[in-house]
Amino acid sequence: MIENKNQSKTDLSQLGEFGLIQHLTKNLKIQQESTTKGIGDDAAVLNFKDKKTVISTDLLIEGVHFDLAYMPLKHLGYKAVVANISDICAMNATPTQITVSLAVSNRFPLEALEELYEGITLASNFYKVDVIGGDTTSSQKGLIISITAIGVADEEELIYRDGAQDTDLLVVTGDIGAAYMGLQILEREKQVYLVNPNSQPDLEAYEYLIERQLKPEARTDIKKLLEELDVKPTSMIDISDGLSSEIMHLCTQSKVGCNLYEDKLPLDPQFINTCEEFNIDSTTIAINGGEDYELLFTIKMGDFEKIKGNPNLSIIGHMTQESEGVHIVTRANTKIPLKAQGWNSLKESEE
Amino acid sequence: MIENKNQSKTDLSQLGEFGLIQHLTKNLKIQQESTTKGIGDDAAVLNFKDKKTVISTDLLIEGVHFDLAYMPLKHLGYKAVVANISDICAMNATPTQITVSLAVSNRFPLEALEELYEGITLASNFYKVDVIGGDTTSSQKGLIISITAIGVADEEELIYRDGAQDTDLLVVTGDIGAAYMGLQILEREKQVYLVNPNSQPDLEAYEYLIERQLKPEARTDIKKLLEELDVKPTSMIDISDGLSSEIMHLCTQSKVGCNLYEDKLPLDPQFINTCEEFNIDSTTIAINGGEDYELLFTIKMGDFEKIKGNPNLSIIGHMTQESEGVHIVTRANTKIPLKAQGWNSLKESEE
Known part of the structure; x- marks a missing residue:
């Protein structure tokens, strides 16, 4: 299994709080023109001129949001940044800055934080x-990561959750469900490892799924693609908690209903094969599994021709009047009410 | 002692994550013109027009930064906001928005979070x-609060840590050390309470100190005061970790030295009396105790007449050439090197 092979251990208290921040951030370079002042004062200073500022924040807790048994720290740092950048993309804005706050128990040596910061960098x-x-x-226990992402956009570029109309088409980028199945693979390997630490797992057949779980990417490319296609979505959200949960958000805030078509869901072959191997329904996972960080948006029906056949985009349904409700239309052509079964961290708390 | 008398307990999982945010934030009103979109989308949208954006972030951990045995949740919420706003004030900017992230173990019922949010509101x-x-x-353990504060300023208003000159005067607002002694009082009462839960402490003689610890205020008034006095500080920082630690920051970043005068330190009579009662040196506490959230800044020598005698401002020293080092000049007129003994959370970690 993935193991921290770093044997060197430096106690954090040797550096102190200010020394530690300086040490961890010394490889970071300022790349954005809008960053007037970065780390080192009471606050950072940004200059967005006449553009809008977009801000989103996230808190990640060890044992709740991630398990270091199979999540290498470098990947965790990378993924934490991606998850926040994805929220900026979901506004159709361009991510420009982040702040990173860490709390660690004394279980973590300096080398562990360096690894985490490698991923962040x-x-x-x-x-x-x-x-x-x-x-x-x-921290009193474990690792806690808090990231705030900042982005920029012109006013007319911004896309909110509440702009969908009842005749719009529902579109998703990339494919979905793979990150969740990647987690299932890693969980299974963790159990195998606990029983037999010498087992050498062959994970080749699950490579894509594991990458989607451990090193997801934010769809910063979609803003440009939509500009090129001359399409402006009417509403947008990113898929962090699961497709059905995100559809419910768009529908609630836009006051519309939705028909989602099971046979239109974009699924990777590796995802389908692994669902079969695990003997679980791929549609259930595709609509409820989270952490894909794809974008979900609605477009005017008249824009259909502009996006048709684009390999990055799948039309998976259409919006309806609010009174019609939110449904998934199965392959057998039956309509089943969609429920948001997205991940709820509050159900998993214990102390 | 201060006790949570709220007996009603609602399990957080009943509301779910989105329900909880909605419930807690329902009393909040948008007051700033620059807030284009608040809670409810993937990200908030702000419009600062041609002004600079200022951003600061903080992470507060139960058992490390606060002890709920004597810190009521409502006060904690208030103080967490103040500590962040203070960083914006230290840039000579105006605070305009905050984001608030919370992680809680299932030890906390809804009513506890409502109390916390009352203070935040x-x-x-x-x-x-x-x-x-x-x-x-x-969370896996305890309460975690992450706040990001955002503010706004014209470019020419901003004051950094690195602008002090070697002939400048060093000025502090209000008085210092009281918040730390307030904590000592509360710690003592906690011990008394643990021995005898029926004891009724008489805290009247320590009222100011306890208020400074439990309900500090950010000096949002100083920006206006300095404008009225027609003084623009050359460098500025807020006192969160302790005066000596903050002086070191100004000196390091401005590449200057400093002479701090013991007899000029602004101390409240209650603070002096309590130091005597505890038999500890008031100067040591005044320069090393943190959490006062006063502002520390340097001004040009020529501005002396403009601030002289102002009850909000005390001239406590002057900057020198870097080679002269950083010293405190005692009442006995001896020069002692100043050391930053500010609070270092990393020394207190355990798991």
């Missing part, structure tokens, strides 16, 4: 977002 | 900052 370089601030402190 | 109304987003999730 990798993502910040890849997505060209500046790390402009943060806080590093101790 | 009180502070957001008092300081006219909009709560524009956040995240609510479960």
Whole structure:
């Protein structure tokens, strides 16, 4: 299994809080013109001129949102940044900066935080977002990551959740469900490892699923693609909690209903094969599994021709009047009410 | 002692994550013109026109940053907002928005979070900052609060830590050390309470100190005061970790030295009396105790007449050439090197 092979251990208290922040952030470069002042003062200073500022924030808790038994720290750092950037993409804005706050118990040596920051740095370089601030402190238990992402957009570019009309088409980017099945694979391997630490798992058949779980990407490319296609979605959200949960958000806020078509769901062959192997229904996973970080949006019916056949985009349903409700239309052509069974962290709490 | 007398308990999982956010934030009103879109989408949208955006973030952990045995949740909510707003004030900017993320173990019923949010709402109304987003999730242990504060300023108004010159005067607002002594009083009462839960403490003699600890205020008034006095500080920081630690930050970043005068430290009579009662040196506490949230800044020597005698401002020292180092000049006129003994959370970690 994935193991931390780093044997070197430096106690965090040797550096102190300010020394630690300086040490961890020393490889970060400012890349955005809008970053006037980054780390090092009471606050960062940004200059967005006449554009709108977009802000989103997330809190990730060890044992609730991630399990370090199969999530390497570098991947965790990368994924934490991606999850936040994805929220900025879901506004059709461009991510520009993040702040990163960490709390760690003394179980974590400096080398562990360096690994985490490697992933954060990798993502910040890849997505060209500046790390402009943060806080590093101790926790009573485990690792806690709080990220705030900042982005920028012209007013007319922004897309909210409440703009869908009852005749719009429902579109999703990429494919869905794979991140959840990747988690199932990793969970299974963790159990195998606990029984036999010498087992050498062959994970080749699940490579895509595991990558979707451990190293997801934010769809920063979609804004440009939609511009090129000359399509402006009427509403948009990212898929973090699961497709059905996100559809419910769009419908509730836009006051519309929806018909989702089971046979239109974009599923990767590896995903389908693994669902069969696990003997679970792929549609159930595709609509309820989270963490795909794809974008879900609605477009005017008249824009159908513009996106038809685009390999990045799948039309998976259409909006209806609110009174018609929210349904999935199965392959057998029966209509089943859709329920948001998205992940609810509050059900998993214990102390 | 301060006790949670709220006996009603509603399990958080009954509301779910989205229900919980809606419930907690329903009393919040948008007050800032710059808040285009608050809670309810993937991200909030802000419009600062041609002004600069200022951002600061903080992570507060139960058992590390606060002890619920003597910190009522409502006060905690208020103080968490104040601590973040104070960072915006330290840039000479005006706080306008905050995001609030919470993680709680299932030890906390809904009523506890309502109490916490009461304090957050009180502070957001008092300081006219909009709560524009956040995240609510479960924790493995205790309460975790992550706040990001956003503010606005014209470029020429902003004051950084690195602008002090070697002939500048060092000025502090209000008085210092009281918040730390308030904590000592509360710690003592907690011990008394543990031995005898029926004891009725008489805290009247410590009222100011306890208020400074439990309900500090951010100096949002200083920006206006300085404008009226026609003084623009050359550098500025807020006192969260302790005066000596903050002086070191200004000196390091501005590449100057400093002479701090013991007899100029602004101390409240209640603070001095209590230090005597505890038999500890008031100067040591005044320069090392944190959480006062006063502002520390440097001004040009020529501005001396403009601030002289102002009851809100005390001149406590002057900057020197970097090579002269950072010292406190005692009442006995001896020079002692100043060391930053500010609070370091990383030394207190355990798991």
